[in-house]
Structure formats: structure tokens, C-alpha cells
Amino acid sequence: MELFNSALGKNITFVRPAYFIIRGFIGLSNMKYYYVFLFFVYIVSVLGNTAVMAVIYLDNNLKTPKYVAVFNLAFVDLLGSTALVPKVLDIFLFNHNVIPYNDCLTFLFFCYTCLSMQSFNLVVLSYDRLMAIIFPLHYRLKVTCRLMLSLIASFWIFAVIAVLIAVSLLTRLSFCNSVVINSYFCDHGQIYRLACNDNFPNDVVSLVYPVLIFWLPLVFILLSYIYIGYTLAKVATLQQSIKAFKTCLAHLSLVVIYFTPLLITFTLMEKIHPNNRIINLSLTSVFPPMLNPIIYVLQTQEIKASIKKILKFGLKSKISTKQSATK
Structure with a gap:
């Protein structure tokens, strides 16, 4: 940090604000209904991802490399939704749009880390499908649970380090003009552009x-x-090709759902209205976590079979409990 300060000059006085103000939508009324909608999406997301994680944990037949990645995706979706949505609801439904400086950076860290891991997890699942289709006879030897866990752990470490660098660079900025963030959460790009000293390193981060x-x-x-x-x-x-691609439908659906709003936002960039940017990014943050478990349950035979088996076992145990109670 001292290197950054010296690079900026010796006579700079840093102004670290006590808080930031999250502005949200500009010039739109009745947006509380949108946040209520996000609340219901969040509830479905929590229930769905918890169910997928429970099914994978309870069924030994799903202790495979592919479902290690699916379990991590459900965990990341659950963590990311929980990091973002409750705080957004608190800000806009209960008018707590003033957020302390340190809390804002923490908020940013968790949101960006989970958003990054959602992307990386799709890469891991893509690698799994690639190896399963290209090397079907050697798949079990080449792709193991240990390898999958190593890949996921490496991506977690990379995501955490990358976001920590972005957050640490924000701490060297001076905010002497405005503390109003034109977004729905503590957005890195919106924060560093408020700075009144040199933000070139942050500009590089926002590009890289x-x-x-x-x-x-x-x-x-x-x-x-x-x-x-x-x-x-x-x-x-x-x-045979159609049959092989059917095993990829769930993953391809997740890729389209996750990347489409991001492509629109990052491609249009300056041309897109701030309100549209908020809608695109917020839907990217909440819709994939809600739809991922639904897609995997509907399009994956193993998970459907596992759910039926668990429900059948639960029904049998209830019947046996009732029978023993009547005797």
C-alpha cells in the first residue's frame, strides 16, 4: 500500500468516507415490487439449491466427479444469493441505503467472489463433459473426484485472490466529491469512478x-x-451425436442463462442505460441460482432417479413407523 501512496505523490491527503449511499434505480417509481420479486426468486433459489446439495450428499451413487462440481455450483449459488439478495432487500425495501465503508467492501468481496465462481464452475462442468464425450473409455481414469476437487479449489483460490486485489486497490482511493454509488450494490466500477485521486490501477483491474x-x-x-x-x-x-449432446443440455442451458445478460451489459457498456444495467446484472445474480437446480433436476436422469429413491425410502420409513406404532 505504501508503494501505491508514494507513486501518487507525497502531499496527497486521503479521504476515506464513513459510508456510501446506494442509489439504485434512477427516476423510476414503484420499484419496490421488483425487489419483492427478487425476494421470491431468492426463496426458490435457497430451497432448490439446498435440495440439490442434500440429494447429492445423501445418495452414494452421485459421489462422482460431475456431481462434485454440481454440488459446488449449488453451494456457490446459495452463498452468492444469500450474500446479495437479503442486503439488497434491506437497502431498498427498508430504505437502509446508507452502508458503512468497510461493510460495503465486504459486500463487494462476497458478491464478486461468488459471481466469479459461478463462471469458473461452468468451466469445470464443461471440462467434465469434454472428457466424458471425447474419452468415454478412459473418463473414470482421467477425471477423478480428487482431480475435480483440485480444480474447484484452485478456482476458489484464484477468485478470492483476484477479488481481494480489486478490494485492496479501492482502499487507496480518496473520495472527496461524492459517495453515491449508481448501482444496486457495492459495485467495483461505480465505486472507483467516484475517486478524486489517481484510479489508474483500478481502471486496469476493471479491464482485466x-x-x-x-x-x-x-x-x-x-x-x-x-x-x-x-x-x-x-x-x-x-x-449417437444427439445422444451425446443430450448429456450436455443442462450445462448448455446454464451457460446461456448466465452469460447472455453479461454479454449484453459488457458489449453495450456505455450505451446501456444505468437502469437497464442494474436489471441485467441483478437478474444475472439471482436467476441462474434459481434456475440451475430446476434445470439439473428436470434434465438429469441420475438426480431424478435419486430423488425418487429418497422419497420412496422416506415413504417406506413412515409406513413402517406407523405400523410399529399401531402394534
Whole structure:
């Protein structure tokens, strides 16, 4: 931190505000209904992801590399939704839009870390599908639970370090003009642009971060599916190719749901209205966590079979309990 300060000059007085003000939507009335809608989405997300995690934990048949990644995705979705939505509801439904400085940076850290891990988890699932389809006979040898856990742990470490760097660079900024954040949460880009001293390092982070967190993962996922399609076209029949791609439907659905709003936001950037930006980013934050468990339950035979087995076992245990009670 001293290196940053010396680079900026010796006679700079840093002004660290006591708080920030989250502005939210600009010039729109009755937006409380939107936040009530986010609350119901959050409840569905919590129930769905908790159910998926419970099913994977209880069924030994799902202790496979693929479902290690699915379990982590459900955990990240649950953590990310819980980090964001309750605080957003507190800010806008109960008019607590003044947030202390340290709390704002903590809020930013958890939101960005979970958003990053959602992207990285889609990369892990893409790698799993790539190996399963390209190397079906050697899949169990090449992709193990230990390897999957190592990949996930590496991405967690990278995400935490990357976001910590972004947060630490914010602490060297001086806020002497405004403390009003034009977003619905403590958004990194909106915060550093309020600074009245040199924010060049933050500007670099704001350019590099989307590349590392969004663009490179998306490119890897697209290339993996192009390679899958190219390989299947050479060695498989049309029916075999369709069957192989059916195993990817759940993952492809998650990719479309997660990346589409982000692509719109980052592509249009300056052209997009702040209100539209808030809607895009907020839906990206809450909709994938809600839809992910629904998609995996509906499109994955193993999870559907596991749920039926657990429900059947629960029903049998209830019947046996009633029978023993009547004797």
C-alpha cells in the first residue's frame, strides 16, 4: 500500500468516507415490487439449491466427479444469493441505503467472489463433459473426484485472490466529491469512478477482471463444444451425436442463462442505460441460482432417479413407523 501512496505523490491527503449511499434505480417509481420479486426468486433459489446439495450428499451413487462440481455450483449459488439478495432487500425495501465503508467492501468481496465462481464452475462442468464425450473409455481414469476437487479449489483460490486485489486497490482511493454509488450494490466500477485521486490501477483491474472471469471462461466453453461437435462428426452417427449432446443440455442451458445478460451489459457498456444495467446484472445474480437446480433436476436422469429413491425410502420409513406404532 505504501508503494501505491508514494507513486501518487507525497502531499496527497486521503479521504476515506464513513459510508456510501446506494442509489439504485434512477427516476423510476414503484420499484419496490421488483425487489419483492427478487425476494421470491431468492426463496426458490435457497430451497432448490439446498435440495440439490442434500440429494447429492445423501445418495452414494452421485459421489462422482460431475456431481462434485454440481454440488459446488449449488453451494456457490446459495452463498452468492444469500450474500446479495437479503442486503439488497434491506437497502431498498427498508430504505437502509446508507452502508458503512468497510461493510460495503465486504459486500463487494462476497458478491464478486461468488459471481466469479459461478463462471469458473461452468468451466469445470464443461471440462467434465469434454472428457466424458471425447474419452468415454478412459473418463473414470482421467477425471477423478480428487482431480475435480483440485480444480474447484484452485478456482476458489484464484477468485478470492483476484477479488481481494480489486478490494485492496479501492482502499487507496480518496473520495472527496461524492459517495453515491449508481448501482444496486457495492459495485467495483461505480465505486472507483467516484475517486478524486489517481484510479489508474483500478481502471486496469476493471479491464482485466472481465477478461479473466467472463471472456476466457466463455471462450473455453465455446471451444470445448466446438471440439466435441467436430469429434462426434468424425466418429459418431447422427443418433449417437444427439445422444451425446443430450448429456450436455443442462450445462448448455446454464451457460446461456448466465452469460447472455453479461454479454449484453459488457458489449453495450456505455450505451446501456444505468437502469437497464442494474436489471441485467441483478437478474444475472439471482436467476441462474434459481434456475440451475430446476434445470439439473428436470434434465438429469441420475438426480431424478435419486430423488425418487429418497422419497420412496422416506415413504417406506413412515409406513413402517406407523405400523410399529399401531402394534
